[in-house]
Amino acid sequence: MSVDIAVIDYGMGNLRSVSKAIEHVAPAASVVVTSDPAVIAAAGRVVFPGQGAAPDCMREIDARGLRQVIVDAARSKPFLGICMGMQVLFDHSEEGDTACLGILPGTVQRFPHEAMHDEAGNKLKVPHMGWNNVHQAIPHPLWVGIEEGARFYFVHSYFVQPASPEVIAGFSHYPFPFTCAVATANIFAVQFHPEKSQNDGLTLLGNFVTWNPGASETACDMSGAACA
């Protein structure tokens, strides 16, 4: 039997929070935490979480034979990357000089030590840990019901630098602007933790479980030039 939502388990971190938060917003859906490529391939939508270090993440993905099914899912169905699950979608991470999945062009870099101070000269700590404002760079079905500048919970020391600015869906400041959400046709990926960001996080997850990426394109086709 195929499942509605597969949460990819590759041995990196607390997946219970992610699955519980999704169950909370989609009580009727079947949600499984799985490392079975067949289950992931058959799922209607995929959540790709992750914590820890990039080299370990990539090693565990390959050790479980998950690389291809992740790449396929990211190209074909509603796909939500969270934290490390966002970073490894890109080409390369500075963390451990790691080649990543290369689904999105760009790199992952550490918050540079020399830049980590606020306007008053106070030191800013790394990891960037806590609740920061998320600015919505584009309108998107996953932002619906979430105020511009709403706070989400972050904990990370590296951030993504997409090669194509058009994928940037959201950004935050620490102290400089950095990309904290990206979107393509069927991928939405975030640096923050929606599963730990209380009501706004649950809203985002709720938007994901009902997101129909094809629908907006169809709407564009039907309305013709207005979407060009």
Add this chain to the structure above:
Amino acid sequence: MLAKRIIPCLDVTNGRVVKGVNFVELKDAGDPVEIARRYNEAGADELTFLDITASSDNRDLILHIIEAVASEVFIPLTVGGGVRAVGDVQRLLNAGADKISINTSAIANPQLVKDAADRYGSQCIVVAIDAKRVGDHWEVFSHGGRNATGLDAITWAKKMESLGAGELLLTSMDRDGTKSGFDLELTRAISDAVDIPIIASGGVGNLQHLVDGVKEGRADAVLAASIFHFGEYGIDEAKRYMKQHGIEVRL
């Protein structure tokens, strides 16, 4: 802009919250799940559970509590107390904890911090430091502040950072329970010595103490128990007070 965090701390023993929590119409003042839910609704930025269960027989109770809380409260949860091995870290993370706080075991076996951080990431490893002023410096104490270790607190904080701690929970033993405010000098000395976030703890008696901890102590987060539990101040009230004093908070 990143907000400074307010973190209520709940002491749990044998599956019950002790030290009483005084919410209006709270049905069961010892039920960790109901208390967590109320703090979440009140705007707590994270929750910390300190397991002070003495008997090893009842240690698994904390796992059930975390499982239950993590199923309905969607903010970061930190758990400390009795964490002795990487296996303990794993069990707590699997139960739904986001961060694990290590104290006495880090002193007995610093390698535990490195092993746990290497395996699960620095983001989930908090080292708790209980420090007390001794002469011209601060010394680290273990076993809930009972045993002197001979370790200098600043040196120890740097060592924990280098082994992979992602955050430090700093408690002043001199101030804990006094309601006379954080040891600001200690907090600032540790915060300046490391690049990872510091949670200040021990001594909060009023809302100005929270402001001082951030502004003077340079803490990234403030932890308190009694002022919130006994209803002296609400989380929202504390945040508004901090905001009035120019501190960025999540409202």
